[in-house]
Amino acid sequence: MSSEKPHGHLASEDVLNKKVCTLCDLPQMDLCLSNTIVKTGIGFSAGVVLSVLFLRRRSWPVWLGTGFGLGAGYTDCERSFNPVSVPGVRILPLSQTTAHPQPPSSRFTQLQDRVGDLFGEAKEQAQHAVDNTSDIRAAAHERFTELSKSGKETVEKHVSNLHEKTQNIADKIVETGKGLVEEIPTPAAADKKVRVV
Numbered sequence: 001m002s003s004e005k006p007h008g009h010l011a012s013e014d015v016l017n018k019k020v021c022t023l024c025d026l027p028q029m030d031l032c033l034s035n036t037i038v039k040t041g042i043g044f045s046a047g048v049v050l051s052v053l054f055l056r057r058r059s060w061p062v063w064l065g066t067g068f069g070l071g072a073g074y075t076d077c078e079r080s081f082n083p084v085s086v087p088g089v090r091i092l093p094l095s096q097t098t099a100h101p102q103p104p105s106s107r108f109t110q111l112q113d114r115v116g117d118l119f120g121e122a123k124e125q126a127q128h129a130v131d132n133t134s135d136i137r138a139a140a141h142e143r144f145t146e147l148s149k150s151g152k153e154t155v156e157k158h159v160s161n162l163h164e165k166t167q168n169i170a171d172k173i174v175e176t177g178k179g180l181v182e183e184i185p186t187p188a189a190a191d192k193k194v195r196v197v
Contacts, residue, residue: 028080028081031080032073032076032077032080032081035073035076035077036069036070036073036074036076036077037073038073039069039070039072039073039076040066040069040070040073041069042065042069043065043066043067043068043069043070043072044062044065044066044069045065046065047061047062047063047064047065047066048061048062048065050065
C-alpha cells in the first residue's frame with residue numbers, strides 16, 4: 001500500500017533525500033544516517049573492548065565511545081548538509097565555476113612539472129649551444145681555409161723569391177768563376193818564370 005500514493009503528495013523520505021551526494025550515488029540522508037550508525041557502532045565496540053580489557057568492566061568507556069561515534073556522525077552530516085558552516089569553505093556562483101574543475105595539483109605533480117620545464121629549458125640551451133658551436137666550427141673552418149690559401153700563396157711567393165735569389169747567386173758564382181779561370185796561369189807560363197833561390 002505504500003507504493004500507492006495519492007497524486008501530488010511526496011513521502012517524507014523523498015523530501016529528505018532530494019539532495020544527492022556529489023561523491024556517490026546514494027541519497028544524502030541515507031548516506032548520513034548509515035555513516036552515523038557505523039561510527040556509533042565503532043565507538044561502542046571500542047568502548048566495550050577498552051572496558052573489558054583495561055578498566056575492569058566499567059560502563060563509562062562504552063558511553064564515551066558511543067558519544068564519540070555519534071558526535072563524529074553528526075559532524076559529518078552537518079558538513080554534508082551545510083558546507084558553509086565549515087571554516088574556510090566558500091560556495092562560488094555557477095558562473096565562476098568551470099565545467100570540468102581541475103583537482104588541485106599535489107606537491108609531487110608540481111615538482112614534476114617544474115623538472116619538466118627545467119629539462120626543456122636545458123634541452124633548448126644545449127641545442128642553442130650546439131648550433132652556436134656548429135656556427136663557430138664553420139667560421140673556424142672558413143678562416144682556416146682562407147689562412148691556408150693565403151699561407152700557401154705566401155709560401156709559394158717566398159719559394160719563388162728564394163729560387164730567384166739562388167739563381168742570381170749561381171749566375172754570379174759562374175761569372176766570378178769565369179774571371180778566376182782567366183786569371184789562373186797555365187802551367188807552361190809558370191815554367192818560363194825563373195825562380196831564384
